[in-house]
Amino acid sequence: MYTLIDGKKTSAEIREEIRGEVEALKKSGHRAPHLAAILVGHDGASETYVAAKERACREVGFDSTVIRLEEDVREEDLLDQVRRINGDPAIDGLIVQLPLPEHLDEQKVIETILPEKDVDGFHPVNVGRMVIGLPAFISATPAGILELIKRYGIPTEGRHCVVIGRSNIVGKPMSILLARKADPGNCTVTVCHSRTRDLAAITRQADIVIAALGKAGFLKGDMVKEGVAVIDVGITRLPSDKTKSGWKLYGDVDFETVAPKSSYITPVPGGVGPMTIVSLLKNTLLAARKEIYR
Numbered sequence: 001m002y003t004l005i006d007g008k009k010t011s012a013e014i015r016e017e018i019r020g021e022v023e024a025l026k027k028s029g030h031r032a033p034h035l036a037a038i039l040v041g042h043d044g045a046s047e048t049y050v051a052a053k054e055r056a057c058r059e060v061g062f063d064s065t066v067i068r069l070e071e072d073v074r075e076e077d078l079l080d081q082v083r084r085i086n087g088d089p090a091i092d093g094l095i096v097q098l099p100l101p102e103h104l105d106e107q108k109v110i111e112t113i114l115p116e117k118d119v120d121g122f123h124p125v126n127v128g129r130m131v132i133g134l135p136a137f138i139s140a141t142p143a144g145i146l147e148l149i150k151r152y153g154i155p156t157e158g159r160h161c162v163v164i165g166r167s168n169i170v171g172k173p174m175s176i177l178l179a180r181k182a183d184p185g186n187c188t189v190t191v192c193h194s195r196t197r198d199l200a201a202i203t204r205q206a207d208i209v210i211a212a213l214g215k216a217g218f219l220k221g222d223m224v225k226e227g228v229a230v231i232d233v234g235i236t237r238l239p240s241d242k243t244k245s246g247w248k249l250y251g252d253v254d255f256e257t258v259a260p261k262s263s264y265i266t267p268v269p270g271g272v273g274p275m276t277i278v279s280l281l282k283n284t285l286l287a288a289r290k291e292i293y294r
């Protein structure tokens with residue numbers, strides 16, 4: 001029988017912990033942590049994500065500011081906003097909601113954010129520091145996954161972890177974090193991607209599979225061994241006539257066939273997803289306390 005990893009419950013617990021820490025911070029005379037978000041244009045998904053982040057900030061007692069810029073904003077004007085926030089001592093963390101419209105250079109925008117305020121952990125300085133094991137802001141999804149592994153006590157030391165996907169925001173950082181000399185960590189890591197040959201032969205050797213490729217139901221029961229721990233990062237929204245909303249979310253794992261062989265497994269929704277925002281809050285708290293960059 002497998003343990004279902006409840007990201008919703010764990011994230012609610014962490015939110016409570018953060019709320020307590022904010023109260024303690026305020027009692028000791030500090031202001032509340034403050035997260036700023038820049039939202040360019042009116043993309044529906046981006047609006048939803050930013051609204052959820054604002055709500056999460058309110059719930060834990062953070063201040064939050066959203067700067068809305070028009071779809072056709074000039075790159076220089078966006079960069080000016082970033083620089084203004086960099087220089088504002090009343091703001092601890094800044095995120096720029098991605099993706100940006102095509103005429104804007106995402107990488108340039110990310111690199112303009114001060115690493116000390118880059119609570120998304122996308123700045124090359126934070127990525128580099130993470131790689132060599134220095135204190136760094138770790139991007140929210142990998143940080144959330146590490147926290148689930150830790151809180152559920154999934155053994156990692158000496159285990160073979162197969163990460164499917166090598167994106168900068170999930171697969172790549174995940175593979176580096178789990179290979180680090182740390183707890184959780186000390187895994188032997190294999191990274192699989194779209195050019196991997198005979199992927200199933202590799203996933204069958206895994207003690208831990210992290211599926212982050214964005215293909216609904218990709219990992220099937222015959223691709224894993226008995227006792228595997230499975231973290232499903234994928235979120236694919238497909239039309240459905242069985243739900244009121246008219247669509248349904250699918251993970252990268254075929255839960256029906258994989259769960260019976262697993263020791264631990266995350267559901268979609270309610271697994272990794274809820275951990276992401278909470279990790280962003282945690283990074284903002286670390287930024288406010290100047291715990292990463294002293």
Ligand code: NAD
Pocket residue numbers: 141164165166167168169170171192193194195196199212213214215233234235236272273274276
């Ligand atoms: P991405 O598209 O940037 O990267 C996908 C990766 O999967 C690539 O490295 C590619 O090489 C690999 N891949 C594609 N097809 C493959 C195949 N057939 N076999 C092996 N590898 C293959 O995606 P991403 O941004 O890393 O996101 C991955 C998934 O995770 C998406 O469904 C996304 O929506 C989801 N996601 C969820 C959260 C969350 O909070 N739960 C956060 C970020 C991303």
